[in-house]
Amino acid sequence: MxxxxxxxxxxxxxxxxxxxxxxxxxxxxxxxxxxxxxxxxxxxxxxxxxxxxxxxxxxxxDTKEELFFALAERENRLRFERLQEGVDAILPEFDPTALTEETLSDLVTQFLVLQGDDRRWCLVQSEFKLLAMRDAAVAASYLAYQNGFLKQLADRIDAALHSVGLRFTVDPLAAVRIIVNVYESAMQEAILEGSTAGSDAGSVSAPPLARDTLPGLVHALTEPLD
Incomplete structure (x- = not known):
């Protein structure tokens, strides 16, 4: 025994x-x-x-859908880790007393470059979202997953902004939804245009539309703390 x-x-x-x-x-x-x-x-x-x-x-x-959510949990964890790397490495060098649209643009661009993304992940997410839109049985689980992810992301970004003397001008979750939607659209456009970096992995790092649009958007959605 x-x-x-x-x-x-x-x-x-x-x-x-x-x-x-x-x-x-x-x-x-x-x-x-x-x-x-x-x-x-x-x-x-x-x-x-x-x-x-x-x-x-x-x-x-139990199902293929359950496997997707396990994949999504892993991929989102990796992205949260990259976000935290940026908070630890980039924010300590940021001077909130010298805040301008240009300095905020530089800050957002640094996070975009660090975060990047992967062509495959954009494809897989888009595919699964379409599946959820067509299948009511999947839709509820997808919405729960997506809302949970966005809430976590909003909490982390809101805390990061506070650490440099900024806050969102609207509800943090609403602001992050807008930012994520713009970023995803930029990623999809970059893929459609064939704008990839690293042909082996098919990665798309900091899509041009995101670099051009997000800094101004973040500037419009934030203000100094009182």
């Missing part, structure tokens, strides 16, 4: 194996979703790409 220590070690090994399986399925889904679209992607296509069986899929996820 295994000891408590042996049982704990076995549980750790099983947990690590399960995490590795989930990660491989998420990686495979990312590739397949981007190549074929979320709707056209099948469980079989995903498991084949990951090198697993259907059983491995259903032991980790």
């Amino acid at each position: 295994p000891t408590e220590v042996e049982s704990a070690e076995t549980a750790q090994v099983e947990s690590a194996r399960r995490r590795k399986t989930r990660d491989r399925l998420i990686d495979a889904a990312y590739e397949v979703f981007a190549e074929t679209g979320v709707h056209a992607a099948s469980v079989e296509m995903i498991t084949e790409r990951a090198g697993f069986t259907r059983g491995a899929f259903y032991s980790n996820f």
Whole structure:
């Protein structure tokens, strides 16, 4: 009979194996979703790409949609980490007493370059949003995910603005929704125009429309703290 220590070690090994399986399925889904679209992607296509069986899929996820949300959680976590990197590295150098439209523009541009984005992620998000618009069963989950993400983002950006003596002139969540919509439109336009950086990954970093539009928009949506 295994000891408590042996049982704990076995549980750790099983947990690590399960995490590795989930990660491989998420990686495979990312590739397949981007190549074929979320709707056209099948469980079989995903498991084949990951090198697993259907059983491995259903032991980790109930549906293809659940797998998408796991992918979205991972991708958004990475973007929040990049945002925090910017807060830690860029904001300490920012002088709020010398705030002008030009200095704010420089600040926003630095965050855009740091944050960047990925062509595949834009494609996958757009595909899944379209799926949710067509399928009421998916729509509620998609809205909950999107609203939760935007609320987290609004809280973090609002806190970052306060740290440099600024605040939004409207509700932070409403402001962030506007900014995100403009950024996503800029990303889609860059993809349509074929404006990519890094042909291997198909990445689009700081789309031109975002660089041209967002600084002025952020300036219009912010004001100094009293």
